[in-house]
Structure formats: structure tokens, C-alpha cells
Amino acid sequence: MIRWNLTWDKGVGLFLIFAVLLGSLLSDNFANASNLSFVLRDVTEFAIIALAMTFLIISGEIDLSVASTLNLSSASLGFLYRAGVPFEVAIVGGLLVGLACGLFNGWLVTKLGLPSLAVTIATLALYRGLSYALLGNQPVNELPEFWIGIGYGRIPGTFLPWSTILLVVLAAVAWFVLHHTRYGRWTFAIGVNAEAAKFSGIPVQRTKLMLFAMTGLMSGVAGVVYTLRFASASPDGAVGYELSIIAAVLFGGVSIAGGIGTMWGVIAAVLSLGVIRSALQLAGFTANSLLIVSGGLLLISVIAPKVTETLRNRTRAESKDNTKKTIREVGNE
Amino acid sequence: MNNRLFKSGARAFALSAVVALGIAGCASTPEATTTEETSSSTETTTETAESYRIAIMPKAINIGYFSAWDEGAQKACEELGASCDYIGPNEATGPAQVQFINQVIQEGYDALVISAADQNAIVPALQEAAAAGITIVTSDADVAAESADARLVTVLPSAADRIGTAEVDWVAEEIGEEGCVTILSAAATAANQNVWIAAMGPYLEATYPNMSWCGGDLESATFYGDDDATKSVEQFNAILSQYPDVAGIIAPTTVGVLAAAQEKKAKGASVAVTGLGLPSEMAPYIEDGTIAKVGLWNPIDLGYVAVYAAVLGMNGEFDGSVGSTFSAGEGSYEVVEGGIAYLGDPFTFTIDNIATFKEIY
Numbered sequence: 009m010i011r012w013n014l015t016w017d018k019g020v021g022l023f024l025i026f027a028v029l030l031g032s033l034l035s036d037n038f039a040n041a042s043n044l045s046f047v048l049r050d051v052t053e054f055a056i057i058a059l060a061m062t063f064l065i066i067s068g069e070i071d072l073s074v075a076s077t078l079n080l081s082s083a084s085l086g087f088l089y090r091a092g093v094p095f096e097v098a099i100v101g102g103l104l105v106g107l108a109c110g111l112f113n114g115w116l117v118t119k120l121g122l123p124s125l126a127v128t129i130a131t132l133a134l135y136r137g138l139s140y141a142l143l144g145n146q147p148v149n150e151l152p153e154f155w156i157g158i159g160y161g162r163i164p165g166t167f168l169p170w171s172t173i174l175l176v177v178l179a180a181v182a183w184f185v186l187h188h189t190r191y192g193r194w195t196f197a198i199g200v201n202a203e204a205a206k207f208s209g210i211p212v213q214r215t216k217l218m219l220f221a222m223t224g225l226m227s228g229v230a231g232v233v234y235t236l237r238f239a240s241a242s243p244d245g246a247v248g249y250e251l252s253i254i255a256a257v258l259f260g261g262v263s264i265a266g267g268i269g270t271m272w273g274v275i276a277a278v279l280s281l282g283v284i285r286s287a288l289q290l291a292g293f294t295a296n297s298l299l300i301v302s303g304g305l306l307l308i309s310v311i312a313p314k315v316t317e318t319l320r321n322r323t324r325a326e327s328k329d330n331t332k333k334t335i336r337e338v339g340n341e
Numbered sequence: 342m343n344n345r346l347f348k349s350g351a352r353a354f355a356l357s358a359v360v361a362l363g364i365a366g367c368a369s370t371p372e373a374t375t376t377e378e379t380s381s382s383t384e385t386t387t388e389t390a391e392s393y394r395i396a397i398m399p400k401a402i403n404i405g406y407f408s409a410w411d412e413g414a415q416k417a418c419e420e421l422g423a424s425c426d427y428i429g430p431n432e433a434t435g436p437a438q439v440q441f442i443n444q445v446i447q448e449g450y451d452a453l454v455i456s457a458a459d460q461n462a463i464v465p466a467l468q469e470a471a472a473a474g475i476t477i478v479t480s481d482a483d484v485a486a487e488s489a490d491a492r493l494v495t496v497l498p499s500a501a502d503r504i505g506t507a508e509v510d511w512v513a514e515e516i517g518e519e520g521c522v523t524i525l526s527a528a529a530t531a532a533n534q535n536v537w538i539a540a541m542g543p544y545l546e547a548t549y550p551n552m553s554w555c556g557g558d559l560e561s562a563t564f565y566g567d568d569d570a571t572k573s574v575e576q577f578n579a580i581l582s583q584y585p586d587v588a589g590i591i592a593p594t595t596v597g598v599l600a601a602a603q604e605k606k607a608k609g610a611s612v613a614v615t616g617l618g619l620p621s622e623m624a625p626y627i628e629d630g631t632i633a634k635v636g637l638w639n640p641i642d643l644g645y646v647a648v649y650a651a652v653l654g655m656n657g658e659f660d661g662s663v664g665s666t667f668s669a670g671e672g673s674y675e676v677v678e679g680g681i682a683y684l685g686d687p688f689t690f691t692i693d694n695i696a697t698f699k700e701i702y
Contacts, residue, residue, distance in 0.1 A: 147461055238435060240462055242461070295431035
């Protein structure tokens with residue numbers, strides 16, 4: 009029997025390595041600095057939101073409105089800038105709108121006791137609609153050169169996009185809070201059993217409200233990154249991102265039922281999906297086959313934990329049988 | 342519990358660090374390969390453009406219109422000896438297209454011919470591609486006017502006034518340059534149609550002395566079907582009852598021209614109908630003789646001419662500046678204000694070519 013305990017998040021880490029090796033084998037253009045910067049830039053918005061989504065799903069809730077929140081924050085930024093507000097102030101405005109979106113979701117869920125799935129399906133449409141109301145059909149472009157440089161450019165002398173600094177800092181904070189503070193422990197406790205958590209003195213509603221607010225704020229941050237990277241704010245951006253983000257979080261080993269998950273698993277999952285996409289693309293796969301491959305991967309990620317669980321239970325059952333046998337044998341002696 | 346998580350976290354971190362180092366380790370400098378390619382291509386430019394690799398990127402693959410666009414591009418590639426790949430996203434959004442522009446940069450293509458899915462979002466990526474030495478030509482859909490420096494030139498169908506005046510020529514041809522003509526437009530506020538109609542007015546009066554606008558002026562000859570099939574049919578009948586002697590109707594909208602063709606056939610009316618129509622929708626009416634000719638842009642030519650512009654640009658025979666010209670196949674194209682090369686007249690569909698084009702778009 010294998011003694012090394014292969015948990016799902018380690019598996020995702022291994023998969024990341026596999027994806028990198030695969031990419032290097034498939035294409036000469038894969039394993040170099042410039043491609044790494046493309047992959048990083050491509051996954052940044054997903055990763056930033058996935059950090060917050062990890063907390064939310066571990067606590068047993070979900071937010072489907074993140075992509076619409078991202079876009080509403082971007083649209084608000086664009087709207088303010090077009091109205092003549094200085095760009096830096098407009099960025100703060102965009103972040104505040106993201107925070108407000110999250111607080112509104114959280115308020116509906118915690119104060120009115122509505123299910124988060126239903127609430128955020130509604131706000132998914134609502135926030136998207138507000139983006140259209142703000143910008144009409146007219147995207148905002150001609151943003152300040154300096155900020156576009158930050159959004160698209162790289163740190164001088166390196167291949168790293170500026171947004172990577174932001175991502176590393178946010179990921180470190182998210183990892184620390186989830187695994188090393190009482191807020192993290194509360195999040196797990198609420199996800200395992202909210203009722204029990206409440207009786208052991210954990211402020212369940214307040215924690216959940218905060219998690220929703222943080223998810224909104226992180227979507228706002230992603231919205232600002234998105235706006236700068238694409239040098240424009242449009243009402244129809246980031247459509248469908250919420251599904252990719254949730255898929256990545258689940259692929260990272262977070263249980264949709266709540267209570268289980270690690271930050272490293274999620275980060276490895278987001279990176280893996282970016283890497284595998286780039287690897288296949290450079291290997292000459294078309295957009296159509298990419299869709300099939302990524303869909304297949306996610307399906308495997310849903311099935312695999314179930315299979316390993318079954319296998320583990322069977323092994324456990326077998327070893328239990330062995331133990332019984334031993335006891336019987338000992339008894340016979 | 343916490344400690345165990347920390348350990349697994351630390352292990353995962355170590356793994357990713359190894360990966361990162363691995364990537365940095367095998368980071369072969371992309372500049373080196375690019376230089377090799379460039380030098381080899383300079384050697385061969387004297388003969389042909391043999392070594393050019395061109396990416397042909399639609400707004401989205403899986404769209405018939407863009408398959409036709411690519412067909413034209415591939416034809417030019419064959420004539421010029423370039424090797425061309427048709428790559429792109431399967432959703433027509435800027436961010437999705439950027440991932441494929443990155444691929445083009447990464448694989449060191451010499452040129453990119455692209456139909457912009459988003460006039461702003463792809464601009465930073467295009468600028469990066471240009472900085473990497475890739476020649477960029479937009480075709481069919483351009484980037485925003487203020488970002489025009491991101492590409493060499495754009496190849497677009499027809500100048501706005503020519504779309505209007507060409508339709509007058511078509512109707513004149515069919516009615517023998519004699520009689521009164523009306524217009525069945527989209528909404529009264531439709532910006533494109535209004536520009537085209539404004540160009541039609543003086544052109545008809547100046548070019549065809551025996552033709553006129555029914556009711557005496559352009560305004561009384563213009564009807565609005567609001568791009569609604571039912572309303573367009575009503576307006577078609579309103580034209581016939583208001584001007585029984587009407588010789589021709591110009592419908593500069595695909596909805597209007599289709600409605601007019603259907604109603605003309607149903608009524609057995611003798612009025613000539615022409616305008617801007619989709620070949621797939623108009624085919625039955627052209628095939629049974631209800632309609633002689635409609636026009637629209639031809640994606641095949643757009644792709645074809647764009648590849649020529651890109652290759653000539655790389656050869657240094659064309660710089661994309663306003664007033665400069667280039668030839669593609671039998672045509673010659675001049676770059677006008679805004680860095681735009683127009684194909685010229687809208688492409689027309691008649692009984693001779695409708696069978697081919699109805700399959701395309």
C-alpha cells in the first residue's frame with residue numbers, strides 16, 4: 009500500500025508540473041519567459057477572484073455574480089473617467105462599486121436569509137444591466153498611457169507583468185488568512201456545519217457578510233486590472249468568467265459542499281488551466297478542440313475525487329478486515 | 342490539522358518554485374530565433390515571399406463569413422508563396438482574441454491579418470505584436486480611429502458615399518436610366534443608411550438626367566421600414582399606392598430589400614428592386630428573376646487584398662501612408678485619410694454568381 013498520502017491539492021501541483029513538461033515537449037515556443045508572462049497575464053483576473061471565491065465556497069456559499077461585478081466595477085471606472093473624474097479617483101470608485109456589489113449580495117444572503125445561488129444569479133443579471141445603463145453601447149477608451157503601461161506592460165528588466173506583484177501579495181494574504189488565522193478557521197467551521205459553528209460562538213452571519221464583501225472587492229480589483237489590460241471599459245466584458253473561476257476553484261480541490269479546500273490547490277489549479285491552455289494552443293490545437301479539452305479536464309476533476317474516495321474507503325475496509333482476521337487468529341492461539 | 346495544511350502548502354510552494362526555475366532555465370531567448378528568421382527572410386526577398394508566415398485571424402472561427410474571408414486570404418498566400426494559418430477564438434470578443442494574438446507573437450509570425458473583434462481591447466496586444474516586428478493589417482473590422490497607429494493599414498469594403506451611389510447605378514441600369522425612384526430604408530435615425538442616402542440624392546440628379554426622385558425630392562421619396570419585416574412590407578405597398586408610376590426602389594438594408602423582394606413576387610409588381618442584401622437570403626429571388634442585382638461587401642476580396650497589403654508592406658514596397666498605393670491581383674488600392682484602403686464598389690450578386698455566394702453568407 010502506498011504510504012505517501014496524495015491529497016488532491018498535491019495532485020493539482022503535480023498536474024501543473026505535468027502541464028509545463030507537456031507544453032515544453034509539444035512546442036519550442038512554450039517554455040520561455042515571454043510565454044510565461046502571457047500565461048500570468050491571462051490568468052490574473054481569474055486568480056484574484058478565485059482567491060476570494062475559495063473562502064466563499066469553503067464556507068458553503070457561492071457567488072455567481074463575480075464576472076458581472078468585475079465588469080460593473082470596470083464600467084464605473086470608465087463612466088467616472090469619461091465624466092471628467094481624475095483616473096486615480098475613478099479607480100477607487102471602481103473598487104468601491106465592487107465592494108458595494110459584494111456587500112449587497114452578502115446583505116441579501118445573511119440578513120434576508122436567501123440562498124446565495126439564487127441571489128447571485130439575480131445580481132449577475134442586475135450588475136450586467138447596470139453596466140449597460142452606465143456606458144450605453146459606447147465603450148470608454150483612450151485611458152491614460154501611464155496606466156495602460158501598468159496594465160499591459162512588464163516590470164522593467166523582467167518578464168513579469170506588473171499585475172503579478174499584486175497577485176503574489178493577494179495570494180500570500182489569502183493563504184495566510186485562510187490557513188493561519190481564526191477567520192480562516194471560522195470559514196472552515198461554518199462550511200462543515202454552520203449550526204455547530206454558531207453554537208460554538210462563531211459570528212456566522214458577520215463572517216459570511218465579510219466573505220461576500222471581500223469577494224465583491226476582489227472582483228473590483230480584477231475589474232481594474234481588466235480595464236487596464238484591455239485599455240478600455242466596455243459594458244460587455246468578462247462574460248462567462250464566473251463559470252471558469254468556479255471551475256478552477258473546484259479543480260483546486262475545494263469541495264462544493266463546503267468545509268474542504270486549500271489555497272495552494274486553488275492557485276495551482278488556476279495556473280494549470282492557464283498553462284495547459286497555452287501549451288495546447290502552441291501545439292496547434294484550435295479554439296474548438298481547446299474547449300473540448302478544458303471541458304474534459306474539469307469533468308475529470310469532478311469525477312476523480314469521487315473515485316479516490318471510493319478507493320480509499322475500499323482500502324480502509326480491507327485493512328479493517330485484515331485487523332479482524334489478526335485478532336481472530338490471535339484469539340485462536 | 343493546520344500544521345498539516347501548512348506542510349502541504351509548503352510542499353506545493355516548493356513544487357511551483359521548481360517549476361518556475363525550470364521555466365527560467367529553459368528560457369531560450371526568443372530574440373535569437375526571431376533574428377535567424379528575419380535574416381533568412383531578407384535573403385529570400387529578392388525571389389519571393391516564400392519564407393513569410395502569416396496568421397489570418399477572424400473575429401471568431403466557425404463563422405461562414407470568415408471562412409470566405411480566409412478563402413480569399415489563402416488564395417493570396419498561394420499566389421505570393423507565403424504560408425498562412427487560420428487561427429482565432431471561438432467567441433468573438435477582444436479578450437478571447439488577445440490570447441491568440443499572444444500565440445502569434447509567441448510563434449514569431451511575420452504578419453498578422455486580423456478582423457478586430459473589439460476595437461479597443463486588442464490594441465495593447467497589437468502594439469506588443471508590432472513592437473515584436475510583426476506586420477499588422479486589419480481587414481473587415483478595424484481598431485478605433487485613435488489607435489490606427491497599431492497597424493500598417495486597414496482594408497475595408499467601400500467608402501460610405503460609394504455605397505450610396507453604387508446603388509443608384511444598379512437601379513439606373515435596370516430601369517434603363519429613366520423614371521422615378523424611391524428609397525425603402527431602415528429607421529429614420531439609422532446613421533449608416535442616412536449617410537448613404539445623403540450621397541444618393543445629388544448623385545442621381547447629377548448623373549442621370551432622365552431619372553428623378555418620386556414626389557420631386559429625396560425626402561418625399563424616402564420611406565422607413567425600421568428594419569422590421571412587416572413594417573417594410575407595409576412601406577413597400579405604401580410606395581406603390583402613393584407613386585403608381587414608380588420605376589425602381591432602392592432598399593439599402595438587408596431587411597428592407599428582402600421584404601421588398603418577397604412582396605414584389607407576391608404582388609407580381611413590375612417595379613425594379615435593388616439594394617444591399619445577403620446572398621443567402623436573396624438567392625431564391627435572384628434565381629427566379631424577381632431581382633436582377635443586389636450588392637454587399639465580399640469577404641473573399643477583403644481577405645485577399647489584406648494579405649497583399651501585408652506582404653507588400655514586409656517587402657518594403659508599401660508603407661501604408663496616406664496617398665500611397667498598392668496592387669493586389671488585378672486591382673489597385675489607394676490609402677485614404679485614416680489609413681484606410683477601400684476595396685471600391687460594393688460587390689454585386691446576380692444570377693451568374695449567386696449559386697456560389699449563397700453558400701457562403
